[in-house]
């Protein structure tokens with residue numbers, strides 16, 4: 204097996220991502236919460252799955268989204284952005300009653316965030332299997348699964364069905380655990396997580412998620428966790444290490460590290476999702492791990508230099524320019 208064959212090629216069909224599409228409104232001053240009037244700016248297109256797929260499309264990968272928005276400008280802003288960036292939006296439904304989901308976010312001086320969400324009580328939560336979803340799954344070549352959504356019943360049902368369909372036609376699966384360790388032990392969500400780890404070709408963990416996916420405690424050795432994941436059938440692991448960059452690990456023992464880029468962070472939201480979208484797209488386009496990691500690190504780093512969760516997602520040309528102009532952290 205060469206390192207080129209771990210993910211289904213781009214030509215098999217789009218990378219599909221399923222989940223929430225939100226409009227995000229960001230406070231322009233740092234501080235605690237929203238108990239007093241604060242200046243805000245938005246709407247920005249948002250939602251972790253939407254950020255992922257926007258970056259995948261923007262860098263030139265074939266990409267498609269399944270989600271739900273309201274019949275309002277917050278929904279239109281999202282669909283227009285995804286379309287602009289080359290994402291197939293045929294699997295996005297417009298709810299005639301519920302408004303588009305929203306996230307209000309304010310950063311505290313220490314970098315923590317306060318949120319007011321209207322997610323599952325908005326159009327975002329009104330997702331189900333439709334003919335449009337069936338059609339896009341029937342031509343998709345890869346599914347990217349968000350660990351944060353494994354606890355959501357109707358999204359899980361679509362995800363499981365899409366995963367089975369896409370695998371059956373020779374497609375592949377990636378999983379970003381984005382999961383807190385308490386959820387691993389939570390019966391149904393933990394079981395779904397284990398099922399997805401078992402189906403995943405590529406895993407994109409950060410922090411403790413590597414150990415969580417391997418079902419080991421965090422005092423285990425990284426190599427032991429990787430070994431266990433390869434034993435489960437995972438074919439590639441891209442570890443996100445924030446300012447320490449990222450590493451690709453393959454079952455044949457190859458370990459490729461790429462340093463992070465030195466940037467001034469304006470808005471950290473979306474770094475992990477841009478990393479993932481770029482990495483999956485680049486690998487599916489046939490790039491070797493080192494090149495995919497470099498684009499993914501650049502995508503994550505560039506995105507945090509823009510206010511708004513996906514405003515800094517880069518085209519290949521923008522990322523090439525970013526890479527040539529930006530110092531690497533060692």
Ligand code: ATP
Pocket residue numbers: 381408409410442443444445446447448449462463464465466468471472473474475476478499500501502503504507
């Ligand atoms: P998230 O909090 O969005 O889930 P994550 O933990 O999944 O993020 P990170 O490791 O924070 O992912 O970010 C992904 C990649 O983006 C990193 O590996 C790094 O290359 C890049 N990146 C993120 N933040 C920064 C930063 N402040 N400076 C430079 N690079 C960054």
Ligand code: MG
Pocket residue numbers: 381409475
């Ligand atoms: Mg993450």
